[in-house]
Amino acid sequence: MAAACWLLAAALCLLPSTAHVAAQGCSVNDSRPNVPENNPVGYVVTTIHMESGFTARINPASPDASYFALQGSELQLVQSVDYEEVTLLLVSLICENNAGESDSLEIFVTILNENDNSPEFKQTNFTEVVPEDTKVNSTIIAREELSASDADLDTIYYELTTTVPGSDGYFAIKGLNNPEIYLHKALDYEKFKWTTLILYARDRPVTSTDPTNTATATINIIIEQADTKAPWFLPCTFINEEQSICISSLYAGRVNMSEVATEPLLLQPGPLYAIDPDYTINERIIYSIVSGNMDNVFSIDADTGNLTMNKPASSPGSYLLQVMATQVNNIQKYSIASVEIKVINKSNHAPYFESRIYNGTAFADLAPGSFVFQAGHPSSPLMITALDDDFPDKVNPSIEYHISNSTDFIATKDGLILTNVVLQSPGTVTLEAVGMDMVSLQKASTVIVVEVVLAAAVASSDKQYSAQDMGILGGTLAALLLVVLVFLGVVIYKQYGKRINYLVNKKLSKKPSEGYDNKSYKQDEQPDASTEQQEASEDGRVRSVVEVQEQPALPSAFPAAEETESLPKAAVASTIIFDQEEKEEEEVEPEKEVKSILKTDRQVANDGYKAVWFRTDVDPEAGERIQVIEDNAADSDDDSDQDLQRNEEEEDDDKDHLHRGQAVSFASGSSPVPAAEVIVNMSHTEEDNSL
Ligand SMILES: *[C@@H]1O[C@H](CO)[C@@H](O)[C@H](O)[C@H]1NC(C)=O
Ligand SMILES: *[C@@H]1O[C@H](CO)[C@@H](O)[C@H](O)[C@H]1NC(C)=O
Ligand SMILES: *[C@@H]1O[C@H](CO)[C@@H](O)[C@H](O)[C@H]1NC(C)=O
Ligand SMILES: *[C@@H]1O[C@H](CO)[C@@H](O)[C@H](O)[C@H]1NC(C)=O
Ligand SMILES: *[C@@H]1O[C@H](CO)[C@@H](O)[C@H](O)[C@H]1NC(C)=O
Numbered sequence: 001m002a003a004a005c006w007l008l009a010a011a012l013c014l015l016p017s018t019a020h021v022a023a024q025g026c027s028v029n030d031s032r033p034n035v036p037e038n039n040p041v042g043y044v045v046t047t048i049h050m051e052s053g054f055t056a057r058i059n060p061a062s063p064d065a066s067y068f069a070l071q072g073s074e075l076q077l078v079q080s081v082d083y084e085e086v087t088l089l090l091v092s093l094i095c096e097n098n099a100g101e102s103d104s105l106e107i108f109v110t111i112l113n114e115n116d117n118s119p120e121f122k123q124t125n126f127t128e129v130v131p132e133d134t135k136v137n138s139t140i141i142a143r144e145e146l147s148a149s150d151a152d153l154d155t156i157y158y159e160l161t162t163t164v165p166g167s168d169g170y171f172a173i174k175g176l177n178n179p180e181i182y183l184h185k186a187l188d189y190e191k192f193k194w195t196t197l198i199l200y201a202r203d204r205p206v207t208s209t210d211p212t213n214t215a216t217a218t219i220n221i222i223i224e225q226a227d228t229k230a231p232w233f234l235p236c237t238f239i240n241e242e243q244s245i246c247i248s249s250l251y252a253g254r255v256n257m258s259e260v261a262t263e264p265l266l267l268q269p270g271p272l273y274a275i276d277p278d279y280t281i282n283e284r285i286i287y288s289i290v291s292g293n294m295d296n297v298f299s300i301d302a303d304t305g306n307l308t309m310n311k312p313a314s315s316p317g318s319y320l321l322q323v324m325a326t327q328v329n330n331i332q333k334y335s336i337a338s339v340e341i342k343v344i345n346k347s348n349h350a351p352y353f354e355s356r357i358y359n360g361t362a363f364a365d366l367a368p369g370s371f372v373f374q375a376g377h378p379s380s381p382l383m384i385t386a387l388d389d390d391f392p393d394k395v396n397p398s399i400e401y402h403i404s405n406s407t408d409f410i411a412t413k414d415g416l417i418l419t420n421v422v423l424q425s426p427g428t429v430t431l432e433a434v435g436m437d438m439v440s441l442q443k444a445s446t447v448i449v450v451e452v453v454l455a456a457a458v459a460s461s462d463k464q465y466s467a468q469d470m471g472i473l474g475g476t477l478a479a480l481l482l483v484v485l486v487f488l489g490v491v492i493y494k495q496y497g498k499r500i501n502y503l504v505n506k507k508l509s510k511k512p513s514e515g516y517d518n519k520s521y522k523q524d525e526q527p528d529a530s531t532e533q534q535e536a537s538e539d540g541r542v543r544s545v546v547e548v549q550e551q552p553a554l555p556s557a558f559p560a561a562e563e564t565e566s567l568p569k570a571a572v573a574s575t576i577i578f579d580q581e582e583k584e585e586e587e588v589e590p591e592k593e594v595k596s597i598l599k600t601d602r603q604v605a606n607d608g609y610k611a612v613w614f615r616t617d618v619d620p621e622a623g624e625r626i627q628v629i630e631d632n633a634a635d636s637d638d639d640s641d642q643d644l645q646r647n648e649e650e651e652d653d654d655k656d657h658l659h660r661g662q663a664v665s666f667a668s669g670s671s672p673v674p675a676a677e678v679i680v681n682m683s684h685t686e687e688d689n690s691l
Contacts, residue, residue, distance in 0.1 A: 024103040025054035026095035028075075031105070036112040037083035045075045045109055053097040059104060062092035067109075075107065083113040084151050117151035118213035119201040126219040132189045133226035140171060141219065143180035148201035148215050159200040167195035171221065181219065189225040189278075190243060196220050229277040231285050231325045233337040235269055246277070251323075251339040254441065255313050256346040264306035265298075267339065272305035274325030274335065284328040290336070292321040298341070313343040347440035349389035351399055358384055358433075358448045362409075363455035364423045372409065372417040372450055384415040386435030386444045398439040404432045409450065423452045 027049045035045060048056050050073065058065050068091045069078045081089070089109040096102035128140055148156050158179040162168055172184040179199060197219040204212035233248035253267040264271075276283045287305040289298060299308050300323060313319070319341040326334035359375035360382040371381040388396035401411035409431055410420045417433070429450045436443040 024095065024101060025051045025097060026056050026093065026103070026105050028105065028107065032108045032110065034110045034112050035077065035081065037081055037114050038116060039077055039080055041077070041079060042071075043077045045077060046107065048073045048075060048093065048105075050095070053099070054095050054101075055097070056093045056095050056105070059092040059094050062090060064089040064091055064109075067091070077109075081111050083111045084117070087111050087113075113152060115152055115154065115203060115211060115213065117154075117203075119148040119150040119154070119156050119203050119215040121146070121148045121199075121201065121215055121217045124215075124217045126217065127222065128219065129222045129224055130183070130187065131224045131226050132187045133228055134183050134187060136183050136186055138183050140181040140183060140221070143174070143178055146179040146181065146199060146217065148179070148217075150201075150203050150213075152203060154203035157202045157205050159202070159206065161198050161200070162195055163198060164192060164195040167192045170195070171197055173199070187223055188242065188244070189223055189280075192223065193225075194220065194222045225278050225280040227276075227278050227281050227283060227327075227330070227333070230333040230335050231274040231327060232277050233272070233274045233325060233335060248335075248337050251337060252342070253307070253339065254342045254344050254439075255309065257316060257343050258312045258314060259346065260309045260312045264301075264308050265341065267307065272300070272307060272323055272325075272337065272339065274305070274337075276327060283330070283333070285325050286328055288324050288326075290322045290324045292319055292339075294319065307339065307341075313341075316343050316345075318342040342439075344439050345390075347388075347390050347437065347442055350440075350442040351386040351388040351396060351435050351437055351444040353384065353386050353433075353435060353444050353446035355384075356446060358382060358446060360417060360448055360450045362419055362423055362450050362452050364426055364452050365455060366419065366422065368418075368420050368422060370419045372419065372448075375451065382417045382448070384411065384417065384433055384435070384446060384448065386415075386446075388437065396437055398437050399435045400438055401433060401435050403448075404434045404445065406431050409448075417448060417450075426452050426454055428452070 028046050030046060033046050035043060045068070048070075050056055056070060056073075058068055058070060064086075067077055067079060067081065067089050069076050070093075075091070075093075088111065091107050091109065093105040093107065094102060095105060123145065126141060126145075130140060134140075146158075148158075150156055155177065157176055158173055160171065160173045160179075160181065162171070170183065170185045170187060171181055174180040174182060179201070181197070181199075199217040199219060201215045201217070202212050203214075204210045229244070232246045236246035236248040239245050239247050249269070251267045251269070251272060253265045255261055255265065272287065274285050274287070276285060286302045287300050288302060289300050295311070295314075297309060297311055297313055297319065298321060299310055300306070301308070305323070305325070307321075307323075319339075321339040321341065323337050323339055324334050325337070360372040361375050361378060362372045363370065374380045374382045384401060386396075386399050386401070387394040388399065390396065400413050401415045403409050403411050403417075406429065408419065408421050408423065408429065410418050411433055412418065415435070429452060431448040431450065432445055433448050434443050434445045
């Protein structure tokens with residue numbers, strides 16, 4: 001309490017005789033000295049100046065004479081003084097000489113306070129049980145119980161902290177100097193069930209640099225759950241972060257038409273069941289049907305929630321019941337759940353799979369959504385079928401399929417099996433497939449053994465194209481090719497007949513084969529294409545094949561029409577993934593090659609490159625192998641007199657013509673399958689790649 005004591009001292013100093021005080025024969029510099037409390041014994045209060053002949057002694061009658069002693073000229077304290085007991089000492093000295101002259105000298109000793117006492121709580125340990133539903137701002141512990149005292153009479157500064165993580169901010173004190181604890185934030189038993197608070201009492205502000213004495217009190221808070229929540233139907237989902245509200249979803253059940261179930265109805269996702277979320281209280285809950293119970297078909301057991309039937313349901317459709325669960329002690333604590341009871345035709349037979357085990361083949365590295373094919377029939381997608389004897393044709397339209405123990409594959413509603421991921425490594429995968437009657441919820445299961453094989457030449461790509469895109473592209477490219485080929489054919493036949501024919505054949509047959517790195521894949525994956533090639537060879541003519549292949553996996557990816565009857569065409573298309581880059585290369589290269597043979601102007605840059613151009617402004621140079629096609633040359637082999645431009649424009653006629661002649665066959669566009677193939681078969685006598 002330094003400030004106060006210095007004030008006191010200052011007040012004393014303001015009294016008139018603060019400075020040198022003298023009596024007759026004796027004097028002191030300061031008749032009102034200050035002494036800090038807790039002084040050592042022998043502390044010199046002041047020194048007395050005596051004139052010669054005079055002596056001083058303590059007047060034993062002075063009030064506090066016992067505190068003092070004179071040692072020579074020093075006035076000393078003979079005991080330690082406590083400010084908390086004595087704050088002012090008064091001693092009077094008698095000054096006298098042999099002549100009998102005598103005077104007295106009053107000395108006031110002010111004891112200065114020191115901060116030598118700690119604050120003290122009356123009680124340092126509290127335990128309070130606080131109900132969860134205590135109102136905010138309610139007092140938890142009163143000020144009187146918590147106020148600390150301080151012998152130095154210092155002002156006490158309080159601080160409240162908590163030791164339990166997560167319980168910050170719920171309890172607070174009213175002020176820095178008012179330790180009353182009140183509830184600052186609504187309690188939640190789910191968050192913490194007890195906490196410990198520490199109340200600090202300091203005799204200096206926390207920010208002070210002075211030596212500070214501190215006392216602590218520990219307050220244990222035990223939270224008692226209150227009946228705050230209405231019942232919850234289970235299972236339920238929390239809808240708020242505090243997890244204080246939990247909502248159940250629809251319960252669903254089925255009853256047979258015109259039949260009274262003898263047992264309690266089985267419901268999804270589980271029996272009707274509600275709990276009191278205030279589980280330490282666990283109030284009793286009763287159930288009732290509050291609406292939707294037309295004709296009083298259903299009853300609910302108030303205690304168990306079991307739903308039973310009073311009478312048969314007589315019309316198809318469903319009942320939507322509202323079931324209430326309410327606390328017995330407080331009807332206002334309730335919740336409502338919806339129960340849908342479908343009335344279905346009695347199902348006497350469960351579905352069953354026509355095959356206990358299915359074998360399929362899937363290709364690794366294909367994009368998700370690719371078909372699993374029937375083992376041994378790489379062009380037929382695998383399809384599983386569950387039959388139901390409740391139906392005359394055994395076809396139950398309510399059956400849906402799913403793969404129960406793998407997410408790498410999925411089953412369509414129709415029973416087609418598709419990949420759901422890019423299958424990585426070759427191997428065998430065993431799956432369980434389930435066919436469920438979505439009406440009766442009866443189900444059947446079967447096993448699918450899928451062999452995953454490498455589709456070597458099919459590189460995966462991120463780009464996907466619809467069948468329509470590819471159809472357009474294929475058609476355009478095929479048309480371009482056709483134009484070029486028609487053009488070429490006409491020119492060649494006009495001028496050189498079979499000899500040129502031979503040369504062109506080799507040029508054409510060489511390049512396309514470079515476009516396909518993997519011949520074996522072509523044979524594996526393209527049974528149709530290779531068959532056609534072989535057929536062409538069997539004609540006895542050496543083949544020259546230009547293929548514009550839109551989609552390597554296409555023939556196998558597109559099942560025969562009857563196999564996909566139930567699958568919409570768009571669905572089929574969307575499962576097909578094309579490889580854009582590779583395809584473009586394949587498509588463009590033969591085209592470029594064919595085109596480059598014909599030039600409107602002469603090209604000299606390419607060594608060893610044989611070109612045909614139209615002679616308009618350039619004369620053939622000596623020493624180069626140049627063959628000149630006369631613009632209006634007479635046609636010896638063909639009956640057509642049309643010029644080249646004309647031929648190009650009338651490609652359709654020429655197509656027919658060429659079909660008849662040297663066989664340009666063209667298949668594209670009109671097919672729903674976006675594949676385009678152009679096969680040019682031209683007869684020649686020998687195969688020579690060293691053109
Ligand atoms: C609690 O007291 C404070 C201060 O008086 C007031 O602002 C607040 O609204 C009170 N809160 C409640 C819930 O009474
Ligand atoms: C409906 O009929 C089926 C077949 O007899 C039976 O298995 C099922 O338990 C019946 N459902 C109810 C709710 O009684
Ligand atoms: C009927 O109630 C009992 C008791 O609550 C419960 O164990 C049982 O699952 C209920 N049955 C049905 C079908 O809900
Ligand atoms: C139920 O059976 C009736 C009569 O047998 C039939 O007309 C009706 O279509 C069936 N309902 C369903 C959903 O199968
Ligand atoms: C799926 O279930 C079948 C049959 O129960 C089992 O043979 C197979 O190993 C399972 N497959 C996976 C991937 O769990």
